Amino acid sequence: MKKGQRGYRLFEDLSSGLFLVTGFLLMFYEVVMRYVFNSPTTWVNEISTMFVVWGVLLGLSLGLRDNHHISVDILYEFLPGKVRRLIDFIANLAGLVFCLFFTYNGIILVGRGIKSSQVSIETGIPIWVYYLVVPISGVMFGIRFLTKIYELRHAPSVEAGKEAETIEHYHAF
Structure with missing residues (x-):
């Protein structure tokens, strides 16, 4: 893996x-x-x-993979760990739904380009070649959202991590 x-x-x-x-x-x-x-x-x-x-x-999937997309977390940081995990899950699920929509419509766009047999005026390249990036990037972006959902689902609880840290802190004394 x-x-x-x-x-x-x-x-x-x-x-x-x-x-x-x-x-x-x-x-x-x-x-x-x-x-x-x-x-x-x-x-x-x-x-x-x-x-x-x-x-x-x-590169959209790279930004998601490395957490470089813009996020506003001013209120998020004050929420309990379980609520944050729920918000993360919902946000990633919404991102995945967007990717499905984006990919589906990209496939339709490529299909229409193939069906129309349009070519670029400057280069003579079939127009569907230009459009092909839409479904490809949608799939790549979707894979990253699925990865985030999987990691979120299988990651140890933030609250459990804090409890263990607190217990270790008290045992140190």
């Missing part, structure tokens, strides 16, 4: 990172071609934008 988790983490890191870096390198290439060689390209803006969007959407 741990090996699979490490492999998945590496996949998340590499997929997001490679798309972002490639997108930014293509943007740099366009700047050099346009302002140094006075020979702008027609395809780089579209492709670099696609790469950056893919990198960002694939």
Whole structure:
């Protein structure tokens, strides 16, 4: 299980990172071609934008994995451990439901792109290729919400941890 988790983490890191870096390198290439060689390209803006969007959407699961998403916890910190766990469960469940909605609609979007046979004007790439990131990122994000729910369900109680800590503290005297 741990090996699979490490492999998945590496996949998340590499997929997001490679798309972002490639997108930014293509943007740099366009700047050099346009302002140094006075020979702008027609395809780089579209492709670099696609790469950056893919990198960002694939990186959503990284933010959740490493707890880097924005959260407001001013009141949350004052709640008892059991209530916090319930709120965490509900929030992660809501996130999972969103991912299911996002993935489902992404699949519909890709299907419509395939059915329409539309291609990009600048590059001639089928439009569904651009849309493919939506269901892929939805699944990756959903996997992270499922992981959070699993960890929350199988983690020891915060209250039990505090009780054990208090007991150890009193035994030290």
